[in-house]
Amino acid sequence: MKLVICSGPPTSGKTTVLRHVIKKLKSKGERPVFVKTDVQFACEDELFAQELSIPVKKVYSGELCPDHCNVMVLGDAVEWARKAKATVLMIETAGLCLRCSPYVEGAFGMVVLEATSGMNLPRKIGPMLSLADMAIVTKIDLVSQAEKEVFRARILEACPGMQVIESDALHGIGIEPIVKMIYNSSDIQGPLYLRGNPPLGTCTICVGKKEVGWKQHFGVVRPLDHQVFYRGE
């Protein structure tokens, strides 16, 4: 079974891209299943179940950081997909945290970015882009040829050698190369490991400390005009 992890900022077009990818996979006789992780609302699962009649699952991360949540549930999701006799497990994540990245060793990682989101986006999103196997640029029909080229160059500057695909996903254009890459990726096996290093330290805010200012916190802290340092035992 192949594992595809798709991330990207909200409204970048992940679902639209995946819908076409799943259709293509199905037409080639594959059995894709779909898991959507989001913070508090998602309807893609119902949409895919109805329109594409494939097994789907939805996970709300709620109080948990969505990337953390994704790591927690992925093991069970793989088991669920194997039971459903899937050949491809597709995970769509909210991908909200730009320090972490959801990609897993041995799985296919793709990030969906919209061409309309500004020329600096590729410089801002760190491992979500740099640890992916492929970057898909959507909404290309809305920007000039020149901006498409600059956007692509910025992606390659952040991540030399990245496979970049421009896609007009609404019309199903630029989908074939994605499907091809999924086909060429290997089947997952054994224990799964995150591709990137998790960020440094534990977040005191995550565990419930609400006071503002670094003096109220411990672990890895950061004053305004200094680098991060470790405070505590």
Added chain:
Amino acid sequence: MGQVISIVGATGSGKTTLIKDIELLARENTPSRRTVTLNGIVPSEEHCLLPSDRLIALITQHTNFLSDMRVKDFLATHAAIRSCGREGLVVDETLAFANQLTGEPIDTANAMTELSGGQTRALMIADAVVIGESPVILLDEIENAGIHRTKVLELLKQYKKIFIFVTHDPRITLLSDFRIVMKNGAMQKVIVTNGEEKKVVEQVKKIDDLLLRLRAYIRNGEIITESHLKE
């Protein structure tokens, strides 16, 4: 050797779909299932993937600049990516080209998003021609974009490229080498601009110029009289 081609037809006849297919070098992978060949050959997938290799720039009424980079920075960035080696010169040439097409010259310290509709279209055309060096340029109904049409045709012919206009404009159509007539989503016929039509071009130009002058009078707040229709 350059060429100017027009695509004409009623609204909904498939003009825009045709040029989108041309832009993407469709290989039965667009909604129309059309295939576009280059000199009779279906281009390779790799060829279609790299935008700077794609040979074709599409400029429509809906293509906008969305970057808030300053005009000069953006042009310099694009020129550097195209690594033409003569970045500064190319940027100046692009601006000179664009300024011939618009009413008000472009302020290069402005953000791209601050340009007017006409300036935006003019700069896109100039960028595609000069920096992008695209051999094929597709222009979708730019006559409504507030740029100087005759000047566009004149300038474009100097650059020896293939220009494909989707247009309802008689002047652009009659100044084209040939036109494709679309109907029900397909090409219905191809009409080469022959001697007969070339003869009426001058008259059409006069009518068109008259309308342009009337537009200018109205813009200036003048009251239109019969004397405005003469000259």
